[in-house]
Amino acid sequence: MPNTFLHPFTNPSWGQEDLINVVKAKGSILWDDKGKDYVDGLASLWYCHVGHDEKRIINAVTDQMNTLATYNTFAPFTNDVAVRAADAVAEVSPHPDGRVFFASSGSESIDTALKISRLVQQRRGHADKQIVVKRTRGYHGVNFGGTSAQGIETNRTGWGDLVPHFMEAPADDIEAMASIFAQHGANIAAVLTEPLQGAGGVFPPPEGYLEGLRRLCDDHDALMIHDEVICGFGRTGSWFGSQTFGVTPDLITFAKGVTSGYQPVSGVIMSKQVGEELETLNDLLRHGYTYSGHPAGMAAVMANIQVIKDDGLVERANYVGEKISAGLQALQDDGMIESFDGVGAIWGAELGRNAVPVRDHMLHVNGVVVRPVYTRIAMCPPLILTDDEIARLLDSLAEGLTVTPVDA
Numbered sequence: 001m002p003n004t005f006l007h008p009f010t011n012p013s014w015g016q017e018d019l020i021n022v023v024k025a026k027g028s029i030l031w032d033d034k035g036k037d038y039v040d041g042l043a044s045l046w047y048c049h050v051g052h053d054e055k056r057i058i059n060a061v062t063d064q065m066n067t068l069a070t071y072n073t074f075a076p077f078t079n080d081v082a083v084r085a086a087d088a089v090a091e092v093s094p095h096p097d098g099r100v101f102f103a104s105s106g107s108e109s110i111d112t113a114l115k116i117s118r119l120v121q122q123r124r125g126h127a128d129k130q131i132v133v134k135r136t137r138g139y140h141g142v143n144f145g146g147t148s149a150q151g152i153e154t155n156r157t158g159w160g161d162l163v164p165h166f167m168e169a170p171a172d173d174i175e176a177m178a179s180i181f182a183q184h185g186a187n188i189a190a191v192l193t194e195p196l197q198g199a200g201g202v203f204p205p206p207e208g209y210l211e212g213l214r215r216l217c218d219d220h221d222a223l224m225i226h227d228e229v230i231c232g233f234g235r236t237g238s239w240f241g242s243q244t245f246g247v248t249p250d251l252i253t254f255a256k257g258v259t260s261g262y263q264p265v266s267g268v269i270m271s272k273q274v275g276e277e278l279e280t281l282n283d284l285l286r287h288g289y290t291y292s293g294h295p296a297g298m299a300a301v302m303a304n305i306q307v308i309k310d311d312g313l314v315e316r317a318n319y320v321g322e323k324i325s326a327g328l329q330a331l332q333d334d335g336m337i338e339s340f341d342g343v344g345a346i347w348g349a350e351l352g353r354n355a356v357p358v359r360d361h362m363l364h365v366n367g368v369v370v371r372p373v374y375t376r377i378a379m380c381p382p383l384i385l386t387d388d389e390i391a392r393l394l395d396s397l398a399e400g401l402t403v404t405p406v407d408a
């Protein structure tokens, strides 16, 4: 029986009995209402970098709520905590001298970056530059801009007409991208890509791909947008995927790991140049969300960044990744998986068969949360995952591959 709550990305006919009722979480472990425990191999939904029940964030948010729980930042108002949070985000980013805009969800950050790119092109006198090029497999949220930018076709269809002027290139084909630029360069406002594609199944960029994209953007006066909603804040073994892969975009979207999910915060980091171009507007930036710079969210941003720094979690992403990739290598050597890809603490295993039954076994029998993406299993745990928990995750994957029928 469905209940009143219409769940996101869930069959609307499902009821409470078809779902796992999570009642508690601590570190990398969560518990359901029946007392069963699970290893959170997906950091909830790719976001809980510092792990669950982190009191340093909870206390910082509580203190902020007791001081100034909420007030907006539309002119003529501001608050110190938003100003400091923006500094803290910029400081660890590839644009320490840039500007930071805050929103509440990854989807809002995408639509913001799309609008800012178009605005910048208009300001440069390039009114005809409206096309945004994106890649297959890309996931860019569910607002109308992000839905139009989706490289996962099933997420894009069924909603009627989408936003015009999006073009898609096959994910790993820089030549295809180059020919889109050769044909439409004069009309391209921006390229939108995740540095490492996450929700599409965990695909790092092919060697030289992002560099090639940067060159195409430079040659055609297009902006480069990195969607770092998953990659940001340590996930890839640097603060940002842009740093891991050594390519600096003009705009970076972020969400998830910016607060490890303790408050719904997202945003866009802009280069110094983009920031300066906006300053010439001489008018209101007619874009903003009620909760942009929300004090409680901003307190979570600062506390979360401090926890990541204090506990060395950016480096720990690489430690977790070495352990996971060693386990995946062993599974590949045994012929149990076809291949695997990843970096830092985000990995995808290619099973060469439907991943859902394997995931179901891992979840329901072993109590291990991973994400099936067609024929792949995605892993993206908290950066604090212990050796025992890593072993439980890998053992469970091996068991799931062994006991479930290949043709299920």
Ligand SMILES: Cc1ncc(COP(=O)(O)O)c(C=O)c1O
Pocket (backbone or CB within 6 Å): 046, 104, 105, 106, 107, 108, 110, 139, 140, 141, 142, 194, 198, 199, 227, 228, 229, 230, 255, 256
């Ligand atoms: C790369 C990327 N961009 C955007 C989004 C959308 O974020 P949200 O679900 O917070 O709107 C996601 C969500 O998983 C994502 O992975």
